[in-house]
Amino acid sequence: MHEKKIFENIEKEVDLLIIYNKGGPITDLSFYYITGLVSGGLFEGSYAVVHPDETKVITSLLEETSAKKGENEVYIFRTSQEREELLKKLVGSANNIGLNFSSLSLEDFEKIKKILGDRNYVNVSKAIMNARMIKDEYELKLMKEAAKIASEVADTIPEHFKEGMREYELAGRLVYEMLKRGAEDVAFTSIVAFGENTAEPHYVPGERKLKKGDFVLLDFGAKYHKYNSDITRTYVFGRASEQQKEIYSIVLEAQKLGISMLKDGVHGAEVDAKVHELIDSTKYKGRMTHSLGHGLGLAVHDHVGLSRNFDVVMREGMVVTVEPGIYVPGVGGVRIEDDVLIKKNGVELLTSAKKEELLEIS
Numbered sequence: 001m002h003e004k005k006i007f008e009n010i011e012k013e014v015d016l017l018i019i020y021n022k023g024g025p026i027t028d029l030s031f032y033y034i035t036g037l038v039s040g041g042l043f044e045g046s047y048a049v050v051h052p053d054e055t056k057v058i059t060s061l062l063e064e065t066s067a068k069k070g071e072n073e074v075y076i077f078r079t080s081q082e083r084e085e086l087l088k089k090l091v092g093s094a095n096n097i098g099l100n101f102s103s104l105s106l107e108d109f110e111k112i113k114k115i116l117g118d119r120n121y122v123n124v125s126k127a128i129m130n131a132r133m134i135k136d137e138y139e140l141k142l143m144k145e146a147a148k149i150a151s152e153v154a155d156t157i158p159e160h161f162k163e164g165m166r167e168y169e170l171a172g173r174l175v176y177e178m179l180k181r182g183a184e185d186v187a188f189t190s191i192v193a194f195g196e197n198t199a200e201p202h203y204v205p206g207e208r209k210l211k212k213g214d215f216v217l218l219d220f221g222a223k224y225h226k227y228n229s230d231i232t233r234t235y236v237f238g239r240a241s242e243q244q245k246e247i248y249s250i251v252l253e254a255q256k257l258g259i260s261m262l263k264d265g266v267h268g269a270e271v272d273a274k275v276h277e278l279i280d281s282t283k284y285k286g287r288m289t290h291s292l293g294h295g296l297g298l299a300v301h302d303h304v305g306l307s308r309n310f311d312v313v314m315r316e317g318m319v320v321t322v323e324p325g326i327y328v329p330g331v332g333g334v335r336i337e338d339d340v341l342i343k344k345n346g347v348e349l350l351t352s353a354k355k356e357e358l359l360e361i362s
């Protein structure tokens with residue numbers, strides 16, 4: 001589906017690409033990207049043989065129906081020997097073979113070499129990622145749906161806050177509410193933190209019970225046709241203290257600053273630095289302990305986004321998260337996260353849940 005775009009990004013001489021999708025835990029998401037097979041099917045142990053103008057898929061009998069829903073030529077194998085023969089046949093005499101070494105194990109590379117013999121193997125992972133970073137209309141349609149599901153859940157989930165409920169209980173509700181709205185899966189393990197636990201940016205939900213005056217931090221996302229959304233909202237159960245309101249308003253201001261700076265051509269590192277500067281100018285200096293955001297797409301952390309450690313120039317069609325936070329150990333933390341599409345002169349917000357004031361849920 002994106003063959004031409006990928007080949008345009010390849011700098012060396014390459015005749016064709018072989019994408020091998022072993023399946024969990026070494027799933028190659030680029031297999032779905034290139035074949036466009038995003039609406040069902042796992043395609044474990046499948047190959048895509050990619051030319052600038054077409055892709056051929058080698059997959060097993062059990063994926064036949066799913067594979068034939070796509071626009072690729074499909075070849076079915078019944079045994080691993082048949083799979084090897086098909087690969088050999090479809091590759092033919094091509095000598096310069098592009099491989100995606102960011103998602104190919106050494107073992108599977110050795111296997112390909114054994115099947116095809118001595119040829120010129122070229123790493124094309126960067127070219128694939130450069131193509132994946134710029135989303136097209138079809139991808140954006142799926143990402144907008146994933147974002148819409150997450151936004152609706154963020155707006156309605158407070159109805160389910162109950163004194164004494166445990167974090168994992170609310171996490172279960174989050175998952176249910178996303179799937180109920182058409183998500184095929186969650187994008188990642190949801191972060192549900194109450195009270196002092198909100199100070200841990202990557203907290204995993206546990207037994208902590210909800211009590212009055214707690215911060216409630218929810219970081220979650222929906223997966224829709226293999227594309228992800230990622231949203232964070234922070235609420236207070238009961239009445240908010242002055243300090244809670246203060247932290248929230250600084251984080252909101254920081255997020256607005258970040259979003260207002262983003263457009264085609266801007267350096268991600270600069271945006272991240274400015275947002276950290278704002279937070280460091282308050283009494284919460286040093287309390288934003290992570291980068292401002294990451295690229296989003298088929299992977300939740302698709303590519304580097306807004307980070308001082310690795311600069312990425314924003315380009316029209318990129319989708320990044322903007323998620324500043326302040327974390328005070330022993331007290332709690334606030335993070336506000338939205339997914340934004342970079343445009344020529346600004347951004348379009350994909351997530352839309354309310355955030356203008358700290359919601360006090362009673």
Ligand SMILES: [Mn+2]
Nearest residue numbers: 230321323337
């Ligand atoms: Mn995120």
